[in-house]
């Protein structure tokens with residue numbers, strides 16, 4: 001009886017993350033990704049990593065930290081850690097009022113500017129694309145707007161994320177009805193192929209999107225990306241602290257061509273982060289223009 005009792009105490013102790021261990025792990029995650037885990041989300045690390053520690057046969061979070069720093073398997077473990085600390089919530093046609101502004105205001109301006117220049121090239125960057133719903137939504141909107149004219153355009157949507165797992169799902173392009181909960185029915189009929197209980201994005205939209213791994217805290221990698229006319233980075237900077245937000249937004253500014261637009265999440269703001277952009281207020285959304 002007493003040995004069982006002491007065993008359960010040890011088990012509980014093993015799964016708890018101490019204050020120092022938390023700070024160490026939090027700082028490590030921040031250095032690797034720019035994601036800042038606030039004190040009140042300490043339980044998140046504890047809960048989500050407890051099983052992983054058991055799988056690796058590690059006795060506490062201190063050992064886990066050393067594993068992440070020095071073990072031969074540290075690279076793949078870092079990917080697993082990213083999966084644990086990121087929130088991948090997304091859906092097709094997320095935030096319809098903002099997408100309407102994109103379709104009716106931003107896109108016509110950008111397309112017309114290109115037509116006038118005689119260079120029908122369009123590059124859109126979806127940064128923090130999760131399982132692909134956002135960049136595929138943009139591909140669908142482009143198909144809807146340009147219709148047959150799309151054949152005369154050179155269009156590329158670059159979509160990046162930190163998590164290899166979400167990128168794998170994005171490349172597969174197969175979704176449940178839940179991902180399409182805010183998508184108009186006629187759009188689902190035109191742009192998806194029903195496969196059993198799932199919906200597959202049609203190849204003509206899929207082919208407009210290139211997925212790749214990018215860590216937004218890697219400024220050099222961001223510099224190497226082809227320049228864009230439009231950057232979408234929605235519901236991503238919310239997980240960063242102000243220093244990281246400033247760096248990322250300034251990388252977007254540098255990436256954008258003059259006259260380009262940045263669209264961020266509806267609960268996000270550039271207030272105290274950047275004054276470089278001109279905010280343009282539309283009913284339902286603010287878009288940020290690089291003049």
Ligand SMILES: C[S@@+](CC[C@H](N)C(=O)[O-])C[C@H]1O[C@@H](n2cnc3c(N)ncnc32)[C@H](O)[C@@H]1O
Pocket residue numbers: 033034035086087088089090091094127128129130131134160161162163166214215216217233234235236239265
């Ligand atoms: C909540 S999802 C948003 C998905 C989509 N943009 C949307 O609004 O529906 C946030 C995504 O940002 C990614 N992310 C977080 N930190 C990142 C970083 N440092 N570099 C690249 N992607 C990151 C996460 O992996 C996650 O898939």
